[in-house]
Amino acid sequence: NAGVMQNPRHLVRRRGQEARLRCSPMKGHSHVYWYRQLPEEGLKFMVYLQKENIIDESGMPKERFSAEFPKEGPSILRIQQVVRGDSAAYFCASSLAGFSPLHFGNGTRLTVT
Amino acid sequence: SQQGEEDPQALSIQEGENATMNCSYKTSINNLQWYRQNSGRGLVHLILIRSNEREKHSGRLRVTLDTSKKSSSLLITASRAADTASYFCATDAETSGSRLTFGEGTQLTVNP
Numbered sequence: 001n002a003g004v005m006q007n008p009r010h011l012v013r014r015r016g017q018e019a020r021l022r023c024s025p026m027k028g029h030s031h032v033y034w035y036r037q038l039p040e041e042g043l044k045f046m047v048y049l050q051k052e053n054i055i056d057e058s059g060m061p062k063e064r065f066s067a068e069f070p071k072e073g074p075s076i077l078r079i080q081q082v083v084r085g086d087s088a089a090y091f092c093a094s095s096l097a098g099f100s101p102l103h104f105g106n107g108t109r110l111t112v113t
Numbered sequence: 114s115q116q117g118e119e120d121p122q123a124l125s126i127q128e129g130e131n132a133t134m135n136c137s138y139k140t141s142i143n144n145l146q147w148y149r150q151n152s153g154r155g156l157v158h159l160i161l162i163r164s165n166e167r168e169k170h171s172g173r174l175r176v177t178l179d180t181s182k183k184s185s186s187l188l189i190t191a192s193r194a195a196d197t198a199s200y201f202c203a204t205d206a207e208t209s210g211s212r213l214t215f216g217e218g219t220q221l222t223v224n225p
Binding site (some may be wrong): 004033035041042043044045048056059077091101102103104105106107 | 134146148153154155156157158161201203212213214215217218
C-alpha cells in the first residue's frame, strides 16, 4: 500500500519560470493538504483540497500560486514566475477524512536560482 | 505568536534518558497531534490526543494534554539514537476547519 507520493523530489528553476509539483495521495484518501517548510522552521499551511474542490486556500499567496486536485490524477501545486523566496520544501499530505491524522510525502525541494 | 509552539527548540540527551518536549497553543482545539520528522523526510504521525483526553500512551511515548493551560507534553522514555529527529505538535483548532497548524518543532539529538 503505497504512501503519499510526491514528485519530483528536487526541482531547480530559474527566476521567472514555472514550477509544477505533483502529489498522489494514499489510496482511498480524498483529502489533500499542501504545506511549505523553510529550513529549520515548522510547516506552514498553504491549501486544503478535496476532489475537484478547494476547501481552504487561506495560506496560499493570492498571486502566482494555484492548486488543483482533479477527479482523476494527482494534486498539482503550481507556482508561476518563481522568485528566490519560493525556495523551500513543499510537502503534501493526505487523510481519509477531515480531522484525521495526516500522511505526508517526502516533499519536493524547490530551488530557485 | 502562532498556534502550537514547542519548547525547547533543541534538546540533546544521552541514550537511555527520557526526553520531554512541550507544546503551547492559543485557541480552543478539537485535538492535538505529535509528528516526527527525520532530516530530509516527510512528517510521520506519532499520536493524537483529543480535547477531552488528558493522557495517552503509545509504546515509549506518553502524551499529556492540559486544555486549561492550553499545553501538551510529549515524553519519550528510554531514548535511542534512532529517536534523533525533529518533533512537531499540530493543533486542529475549532475555528480552522480541518487544517492542522504546526509549531516550529523541537530538534532532539540522542547521543549514543
